[in-house]
Every structure is written in C-alpha cells, then in structure tokens.
Amino acid sequence: MPEETAQLEKEAAAPEAPIAPAAEPPKAEEASPKKKRKKSSVEVAVRLNGVTKRFGSKTAVDGVSFKIPAGSVYGLIGPNGAGKTTTFSMLAGFLQPTAGALEILGYPPSAIDELRSRVGVLPQDAVLPGSDKVGEFLVHMALLQNTPSDLAERMAREVLAEVEGKDWWDMRCSSLSHGMAKRVQLAQALLGDPEVVLLDEPTAGLDPKVAYEVRQIIKSRKGRCTLVVSSHNLQELEEVCDAACILDRGRIVAQGTIAELTAASEEVRVKVAPSKDPQTGAYRSAFALVPLDALRAVPGVTRVELEDERSELIVYFDRKNTDAEAVISHVLWALLNAQVRISAVSKGRGLEQRVMDLT
Amino acid sequence: MSPLREIWIIFLRELRRNFRSVKGIILAAITVLGGALVAYGLSQSQDVRKSNFAKLVAGSGKDLSYEETTLEIKKLFLNWWFADPTTGAHLAPAPFLLLVLFTVSLWLIPAVVLVLGFDSVSGDVQHRTVRYWALRARRWSFVTSKFLGLWVTCSAVALAMHVLIWVIVIARGEATFGATFAWGFRFWIASIPILGVWCATSVLLSSFFRQPILSLLLNGGVFFLWWLVHVPAWVRTFLDIPQDADATWVPTPSKFLFIYPNFYDRYLLSPQVSHALVGLGVTLGFAAACIGASSFLFAKRDL
Secondary structure, three states, X not given: OHHHHXXXXXXXXXXXXXXXXXXXXXXXXXXXXXXXXXXXXXXXXXXXXXXXXXXXXXXXXEEEEEEEEOOOEEEEEOOOOOOHHHHHHHHOOOOOOOEEEEEEOOEOOOOHHHHOOOEEEEOOOOOOOOXXXXXXXXXXXHHHOOOOHHHHHHHHHHHHHHOOOHHHOOOEHHHOOHHHHHHHHHHHHHOXXXXXXXXXXXXXXXXXXXXXXXXXXXXXXXXXXXXXXXXXXXXXXXXXXXXXXXXXXXXXXXXXXXXXXXXXXXXXXXXXXXXXXOOOOOEOOOOOOOOHHHHHOOOOEEEEEEEOXXXXXXXXXXXXXXXXXXXHHHHHHHHHHOOOEEEEEEEOOOHHHHHHHHO | OOHHHHHHXXXXXXXXXXXXXXXXXHHHHHHHHHHHHHHHHHHHHXXXXXXXXXXXXXXXXXXXXXXXXXXXXXXXXXXXXXXXXXXXXXXXXXXXXXXXXXXXXXXXXXHHHHHHHOOXXXXXHHOOHHHHHOOOOOHHHHHXXXXXXXXXXXXXXXXXXXXXXXXXHHHOOOOOHHHHHHHHHHHHHHHHHHHHHHHHHHHHXXXXXXXXXXXXXXXXXXXHHHHHHHHHHHHHHXXXXXXXXXOOOXXXXXXXXXXXXXXXXXXXXXXXXXXXXXXXXXXXXXXXXXXXXXXXXXXXXXX
8 A cells, every 4th residue: 555655646746747837828719708608628627737835834735736637526635734725725816826837727827817707616715795695796706707797697597596596596695594605605606607616615514415415516517517626525525526636734645536546446345244153152253254265266356355453355456357346246256155244345445544544 | 808897897896885885874874964964063153154244344334245255264264275375266266165065075084985995805805705706807906996996985975975065055045056066066076086095095905904903903093194194294384374474374385294195185176287187196196006006915915
C-alpha cells in the first residue's frame, strides 16, 4: 500500500502541460456569445497546475495539480483542513491562488464574460440574500448570466421546479429552512444548464431525506455536465463520482478513478464470521475454515491475505487477466464449499477506508 | 454582456433592496419627518419675523417693504455665507425656506449615507453572499452598482425632503409654483454631486471590512473627523471678522475648508459656469477616485 500511495502522490505532483497565461485571449470564435451558449468542445473541463494558496504563514493548499475530463463527476475528498474548500474557492474565483494556475473550460476563473453562463457554483456557506424573494433572486442571477429578460423567469421557474421548490417563488430567502435554502442555492448553480457545476458540500447539514433528494438531483445532472463535488460524505462521493482526488494538509495524497482509489478492480474483500465447531460447540477462528490453497488457485489471483483486525479475507488479482466479478464468483464458490460463514463481500476497500488509510 | 448592462442589472436590484429594507424605510421616514419639522419651525419663525418687522416699521414711520428689506439682508447674509458676492446676489431671490432646507439637507446627508451605506459591501462579504455574484459579474461593476444604488437611494430620500418643503412654500404662498420648483429643483440637483462624495467614501470604507460593525465605526469615525477638521477652518474663515469690516465684508476661505465635501455647495450653486464646473469636477472626480480605489481593493481581496 505505501508503494501505491507513493505512486499516486508522484502522479499528483507530476508537472502538467503548461497552462496558457490568464491574460492570453481565447480564440475569437470561442469567445463569441453564440459559441459560448453551445456545449464546450474542450476535453479538459478543469485544470489545476501547481496551485498554492497561503494565508499569511499558513499554507492551505500546496502545489495541487489535477485535470478533470469534460463530462465526468469529480470529487474533492479530505478531512477538515485538508484544503478542499480552499481549492474549490479558487476554482470558483472566490480566492486567488498565491501561485500556480487554474483553468475552467480553458479560461481562468476571473474571465467572467467567458464563464458567466457556463459555470454554476454552489458555495458551502454563502448565505442567500435575505431580503430577496426566491423568484427575484433566481431571475436576477439568470439575467446576469446573459439570459434574455423574457426567458429569465421561465428558466428560473424551471430550475426551481427541478429542485422541487416551485412553491417557494414568492418566499423571502430569509424565511427558508436550511434544506430549502440549500435547494435554492443548488437551483442557482444549475441555472441555464451550465457546462461545469462546482458543488461544495452539497448535502452538508441536511436531513437524510433532503440529502437523498439533493443527491438524486446531482445524479440527474450526471452526463449533462462536468460536476466537481467537494464533500465529507464519502459514500455519497463513491456513489456519484467517476474520479476523485484525496487531499490532506493541502497536498494531494492520491488521485484517480474511484475504482483505482478503492482498488475495486484489483482486490476483493470478503468478511468472514467465526463458526461453531459442531463437535465441541466452541467458536472457531473466522479464518479456520478458509481454503487458502483453493483461493490461490483461482485464475488471475495473485495473492491472498487475511486481516485479523477486520476478519477480512483479501484476494488480490491481476485485472489484465480477469475481473472482479469472476474472482468473486470463484472465491465465494470455494468458501461456501469449505462451509465458511460469509458476512459481506466488497470490491476494493471502500473509499472511506482508503481515505482513513491515507489521511 | 457589456459591463454597463451588468451594472444596470445589479443597480436595479440594489435600488429594490434599499427601498425595501427596514432601515431604508425607517430612515426615509425619519428624514422626511425631520425635514418637515425643520420646515414647520422655519415657517413659524418667518411669521414672527414678519410680525416684528411690521411693528418696527409702524413705530419708525418709514415706508419699507418686507420683501425688499429681507432681500437686501439675504444678499448680505449670503455674500458672507457663501464667501462670494456673485453667488450671494444670485441666490438672494430664492425662497428662504428652500435655502435653509438645502443647507440642512447637506448636514443630514452624511447621517443618511452612513446608515444606508456602511454595509453596502461588507454586508454582502460578511456572510459570503457576494459569492453568488463572483462568476456572474465583474468585481468593479459590482462595486460601481453598489455605489450607484446607494447614491440614487440617498438622492431620492433628499428629494422627498425637498419636495415636502416645496409643498409648504407653495401652500404658504411664499413663492409661486414655478419659482419654487425652479429653485427647489436646482438646490436638489446641486446636492447630488455632494451626496456622491459621501456615498463613494462610504462604499470605499465598507469594502475594507468583512464585519459591517467595523465598517460602521470606520465610516462614522471618518465622517466625524472630516467634519471636525472643517469646523475650526469654518470658524476661522467666517467668524474671525476684521474690526474694520463693514456689512459687505466677504471672508476668504481657509484651504482646509476645501477638503470638506459640503463646502462645494457654493461652487455648484454659482451662476458662473466655470465655478459650477469646478464644483462638479472636484466632487464627481473624488467620487470616481473612491470607487476606483474600492474596485481595486475589492478585485484584489478574497471573498
């Protein structure tokens, strides 16, 4: 595992292709309003190159580099103080990097004219303007996205309906509950079907039902745009993300697809339970009946390990020769034949475990 | 989208927000009621003056007209007050109530701006509300819109105060509708560039802080300091009357008076175009410099 981490760290720190200077104007045809309204043809939606942010003597983000392919769902993962929100805030143009370069759809976040209708942002702790009514706030935002006046209200009503808040049109933002406010915030981020949507802790502080609904809204956008989600909720990220990077103390400690991060395509974990000896009636070790030789003989399996602490059997395999599903079938067959009691089966170690290992 | 359209959209929202806010409504009501009170007091004192004048004239046996006499007195007073005989003579025929209200409104303006403007930027930064605009508006256009919103709101409050006095002047028959409107409108217009200076200063100071309370304290402190610096200069200029001075004596303004925005009223009301342009240039130039500095600071800061 340490070698793997080191490798991932190396990938994270690897210098990327130089990013065009912020001041360099994009091609004229890309900058024209008509082009801007079309879906982007860029392959990389978000690019960070050696981004550093310091607050006085404290370095919150330290040389972070990654690329997010257009159309994917990308997670920013890490414990408190890891630099997720700072990275997110630089992407959204709230904070300016101390060093390094950021690009969204080929432009620096300060390129308002090029990005205003193409990027939606859900900030984590930004309070909605209390005196505004929900409808007028969304219409105002739509107008600033260069939406014609006659379409702005329709667009605002549509997006409000999408977050199931169509009855809130005339409510003041100050009178919304936390869950309602979060959905209005999400609505403003989704206004105008942006190409890139940045979501910072989209379900933080929500009750399970509302959090589920918000997750469904995010999932419904999957494939329609590039989503960047920063969250503590690792199950949520594992569920919705294609790829992610794990940050710790301002640095990337691992990045890759979710399958790579969880090693889902390289290992199978089987949790086994202790079983009773039919003759003595005493409980045997969970691993007592595990047929190690049979497991090692499964095609593609390279190694088998037993993890006492979690009562887990870890079967590593070569993903070039086989896949997780085939390995699971063979392993379960061998275990059932040996009358091993099985509690759970998983591909890889789960994002949560991975993050715990790395941070 | 052009920056002008961006400014227009945010400006309209600012207006809506200012006129709807509780403090905006209360302040407007207090200002208008305060103006009405001052107007009532002044009109009562005018009645007393008229009556005393009539008694004096009757006692002296001379045939003096109240209007002609007060016009001469007003000329002398305004020569002294504006430190300029041309402006004094030019403004003397204006209804007295309108002139006094103009001066009173200039005194009230900083308080109105302070209360309405201290959180114009810091209020949105405090709870990060401004982040919703971060990828939708240029930072300088955001600041400019805030300034314009505040300026127009304060100008509207001032107009309400002026209109109230117009009504009183017309109702009391002190001037015709035409004269009242012509002078009144001119006084209100002259107060707008001065308002601009106060508003721009408030927006600049508001963009220094994340906490509106700090912005309020700094705004109040700077406004008060401004006033405090100007008072001794005013006293030295206007009350240090030479012993050989006669009734036509005109003071020479101390240079310290030129740092106080309200001092430019005499330029803005001057019948000489060059003077009016100097007043306009200084006040609007100062406001533009403040908004430029505010935009620069706001563009450089983290939200």
